[in-house]
Amino acid sequence: MLLDEIGSYLEQKGIGEVGEDVFFAQIPENPDNLIAIFETGGYEPELLFDKAIEYPTFQIWVRGLDYEVTRNRVQSIFELLHGNTEIYPLIEAMQSPTCLGLDENNRWEFSVNFKITKLLEE
Numbered sequence: 001m002l003l004d005e006i007g008s009y010l011e012q013k014g015i016g017e018v019g020e021d022v023f024f025a026q027i028p029e030n031p032d033n034l035i036a037i038f039e040t041g042g043y044e045p046e047l048l049f050d051k052a053i054e055y056p057t058f059q060i061w062v063r064g065l066d067y068e069v070t071r072n073r074v075q076s077i078f079e080l081l082h083g084n085t086e087i088y089p090l091i092e093a094m095q096s097p098t099c100l101g102l103d104e105n106n107r108w109e110f111s112v113n114f115k116i117t118k119l120l121e122e
Helices: 002-012 067-081
Strands: 022-024 034-048 051-064 090-093 098-102 108-119
Touching: 002 022, 002 034, 002 051, 002 067, 034 108, 051 067, 067 090, 067 108
Parallel strands: 022 034
Antiparallel strands: 034 051, 051 108, 090 108, 098 108
16 A cells, blocks of 8 residues: 555656556666665554554665766655655655665665654544
């Protein structure tokens, strides 16, 4: 669910296309320029009176051939999602985008992690 919702939102905003250059829980060898979205656990849920609040987390991982283009792509995702209230009550970045360096095929890799504040359905 979470991966589909984030992927669909990125697609709606013109960041990428699910199945073409946006992938869930995997990093395929091709294409060279892609976005991968991973669930990364989360924080302990809370009970607030009769409401349950969940804090799932996810990682956006971006790969590309050109450093500047790839850096700008991950920055665009960061700016689109940090503070976002359109998909969930709140999405917050856990840090700024980070360069991971080059992979074995000389493609640049970046990542950024996010935390969601989500009310559980009754």
